[in-house]
Every structure is written in C-alpha cells, then in structure tokens.
Amino acid sequence: MIKKIITLTIILGISISVIGLFLFDYDSEEINSEETKTTVKEIIKADVIIPIKVSRPGCDIEDICYIPPNIVVEKGKSVTWLNEDSSFHSVTSGFYPEPSGLFDSGHLDPYQSYTLPFDEYGVYDYFCTLHPWMKAQVIVE
Numbered sequence: 748m749i750k751k752i753i754t755l756t757i758i759l760g761i762s763i764s765v766i767g768l769f770l771f772d773y774d775s776e777e778i779n780s781e782e783t784k785t786t787v788k789e790i791i792k793a794d795v796i797i798p799i800k801v802s803r804p805g806c807d808i809e810d811i812c813y814i815p816p817n818i819v820v821e822k823g824k825s826v827t828w829l830n831e832d833s834s835f836h837s838v839t840s841g842f843y844p845e846p847s848g849l850f851d852s853g854h855l856d857p858y859q860s861y862t863l864p865f866d867e868y869g870v871y872d873y874f875c876t877l878h879p880w881m882k883a884q885v886i887v888e
C-alpha cells in the first residue's frame with residue numbers, strides 16, 4: 748500500500764513538472780514575439796513623418812502635415828516617409844489636385860513607409876491625394 752502511494756506521488760510530481768515546463772516555454776515565446784514587434788518598429792528610419800490626426804484639416808495652419816515640411820537632402824540621397832497616422836495618406840508629386848507624375852507612393856497604410864531616391868537638384872512639391880490641405884517639399888541641394 749505504502750509502495751503504491753509513493754509511486755503515485757512520484758508520477759504526480761513528474762506530471763506537474765512537465766506541465767510546468769510547457770507553461771514556462773509558452774510564456775517565453777510570448778515575450779519573444781513582443782520583442783520582435785518592437786524591434787521592427789524601431790528599424791524603420793524615417794526622414795519625414797506623417798503624424799497622427801492629419802486626416803482632419805488644421806495641420807496646415809502650423810505646417811505640420813508632414814514633419815519636417817521642407818526637408819533638405821543631398822543629391823543622390825533617399826528620403827523615407829513613415830505614416831504614423833491611423834488613416835491612409837500618400838506622398839504624391841505636384842499640387843492638389845494635379846499630380847505632376849514624378850512620384851506617387853499610392854495609399855500608405857498605417858505604419859507603412861515609402862522611400863524615394865533624389866538624383867537631381869531641385870525643389871519637389873508634393874501633397875496627399877486624400878487630404879488637400881496636406882502638402883510639403885523636398886529640397887535637393
């Protein structure tokens with residue numbers, strides 16, 4: 748009888764340990780995936796930010812629909828835009844409502860980025876096709 752009880756106790760102990768290990772593993776995987784998400788966000792090195800709430804008029808008053816509104820870059824360098832808003836936006840060359848046809852990001856999803864190289868000197872005006880008040884410039888020197 749005592750032998751049976753001891754055997755049962757050992758089996759029960761091993762079972763609890765195995766279950767515990769599974770739970771521990773599951774937890775550490777959860778933590779790892781969270782870390783990966785954070786890292787992905789940090790990797791995007793944006794030069795121009797499309798900030799939150801610019802899908803409503805008002806950002807044009809302080810000229811903060813794209814930040815910075817007039818970025819200066821060296822010839823041959825690229826500019827990366829990052830949409831930090833929860834709405835779609837675009838980076839489209841020209842003035843609303845006439846795209847010049849030089850470049851167009853199309854609709855950028857939230858947290859989507861768009862990179863464009865600038866190989867020629869000039870002042871490049873651009874706007875958002877969805878929000879006429881959103882406009883800015885890239886100046887290539």
Ligand SMILES: [Cu+2]
Pocket residue numbers: 801802835836837875876877878881
């Ligand atoms: Cu927009």
